[in-house]
Amino acid sequence: MRCRTVLTRIDALRTGELHPAQRGAVRKHLRTCASCDESVADLAQLARAVKSLAAVPSGALREALEPAGSYARLSTSFGPLWVAFSRRGLRMIHLGGGEEAFLSRLAARYARRPRRADLPAPLRRRILATLEGKASGRVPIDLGGASPLETQVLEAMARIPRGEVRSYSWLAACVGRPRAVRAVARVVAGNRIPFVLPCHRVVPAGGGTGEYAFGSEKKRRLLRREGVDVDQLDDLARRGVRLIGSRTTGIACVPTCRDARRIRADNQVPLRGPADAHQEGFRPCRHCRPFAA
Numbered sequence: 001m002r003c004r005t006v007l008t009r010i011d012a013l014r015t016g017e018l019h020p021a022q023r024g025a026v027r028k029h030l031r032t033c034a035s036c037d038e039s040v041a042d043l044a045q046l047a048r049a050v051k052s053l054a055a056v057p058s059g060a061l062r063e064a065l066e067p068a069g070s071y072a073r074l075s076t077s078f079g080p081l082w083v084a085f086s087r088r089g090l091r092m093i094h095l096g097g098g099e100e101a102f103l104s105r106l107a108a109r110y111a112r113r114p115r116r117a118d119l120p121a122p123l124r125r126r127i128l129a130t131l132e133g134k135a136s137g138r139v140p141i142d143l144g145g146a147s148p149l150e151t152q153v154l155e156a157m158a159r160i161p162r163g164e165v166r167s168y169s170w171l172a173a174c175v176g177r178p179r180a181v182r183a184v185a186r187v188v189a190g191n192r193i194p195f196v197l198p199c200h201r202v203v204p205a206g207g208g209t210g211e212y213a214f215g216s217e218k219k220r221r222l223l224r225r226e227g228v229d230v231d232q233l234d235d236l237a238r239r240g241v242r243l244i245g246s247r248t249t250g251i252a253c254v255p256t257c258r259d260a261r262r263i264r265a266d267n268q269v270p271l272r273g274p275a276d277a278h279q280e281g282f283r284p285c286r287h288c289r290p291f292a293a
């Protein structure tokens with residue numbers, strides 16, 4: 001059951017009006033989906049508040065369901081950043097520009113005006129560690145009213161390991177929408193939490209490192225810092241090589257997969273893509289799942 005469906009049913013579940021046949025599926029979803037589960041808590045809180053009011057206009061109802069959130073300025077090695085966050089996690093990172101530009105970007109997305117506040121210390125620590133390229137626990141994210149496709153794409157993108165890259169078409173296949181490459185690319189380009197949600201690790205299938213909101217040179221620097229050999233990526237693209245097979249294991253990988261980087265040079269088999277790999281009898285690596293490439 002999808003989050004959108006669940007959210008239309010949680011009020012009926014709360015009041016005991018949901019059809020018994022649907023209760024199981026909704027409860028099952030709530031056990032595994034933190035976001036919907038939080039909405040249930042918000043709704044219960046709202047219901048308690050509404051009890052003491054004669055009438056609540058519908059706009060206010062919607063706004064009450066969405067936390068107003070907060071924002072803060074953060075000094076980093078990238079320069080000053082503006083960050084928006086709620087109690088669920090990070091909502092937006094804004095690089096460059098002043099407070100006004102940042103606030104109008106936020107206003108376009110969220111109905112309620114955020115308060116300026118101190119960034120909670122654990123969140124601050126984790127954001128800074130991520131920006132410095134050190135792993136220090138996952139940064140909690142609040143994707144707010146993201147569509148199901150946005151949520152799926154951003155979550156799959158967040159799982160691309162540090163020091164590796166994947167193509168837009170890989171990402172599209174990964175979320176079960178292999179023909180929606182352009183829609184997926186739009187989601188990646190619209191990423192509101194750069195660096196933390198690593199859109200810099202998504203590259204064109206045809207090779208090279210591609211476009212980036214902060215310039216392609218910045219993207220190459222970020223990837224280099226994570227240990228990606230960007231010059232090798234360019235070289236492979238020129239030669240039309242999309243995957244690397246291992247003569248000893250019979251497994252094919254995307255070139256930046258940690259397993260591919262362990263294949264000795266004389267055991268490497270350059271492959272033009274999934275069809276080529278399949279035809280040559282290679283099995284797909286379980287880490288990088290290259291046949292989606």
Ligand SMILES: [Zn+2]
Pocket residue numbers: 002003004006029033035036037
């Ligand atoms: Zn859900």
Ligand SMILES: [Zn+2]
Pocket residue numbers: 252253254257258259260285286287288289
């Ligand atoms: Zn691999």
